Amino acid sequence: MAANFRKSGSTDRQMSRTVSVIGWIACIAGIILILFDLGNLSDRNIYLMVGIGCVVAGIFIFLVGKSFVIARKKEDQENGRS
Incomplete structure (x- = not known):
């Protein structure tokens, strides 16, 4: 029973x-790449x-x-664990 207990708060x-x-x-990398060459849409x-x-991808992550x-x-x- 004690082996199943995990300290999850800090992890x-x-x-x-x-x-x-x-x-x-x-x-941020995506925004920089977009702004790098924004003139050519x-x-x-x-x-x-x-x-x-x-x-x-950043939003998804x-x-x-x-x-x-x-x-x-x-x-x-x-x-039952808090």
């Missing part, structure tokens, strides 16, 4: 912070396309990281 916060930083880095502009992809932490907290509450 969850550290994981959430790390995933948030990675998501922000991806979003076409599908052949590789900086624009990769920048949009980085912004979308951020949301997945937050939802994972919320799911772990809910699991802990259902199992």
Whole structure:
């Protein structure tokens, strides 16, 4: 029984912070790439396309990281751990 106990508070916060930083880095890199060659708005502009992809990926990374932490907290509450 004691082997199944895990200390999730600090681990969850550290994981959430790390995933948030990675998501922000991806979003900022995407914005920089978009601004690098903003004058050419076409599908052949590789900086624009990769920048949009980085912004979308950054938001996705951020949301997945937050939802994972919320799911772990809910699991802990259902199992009686706080």
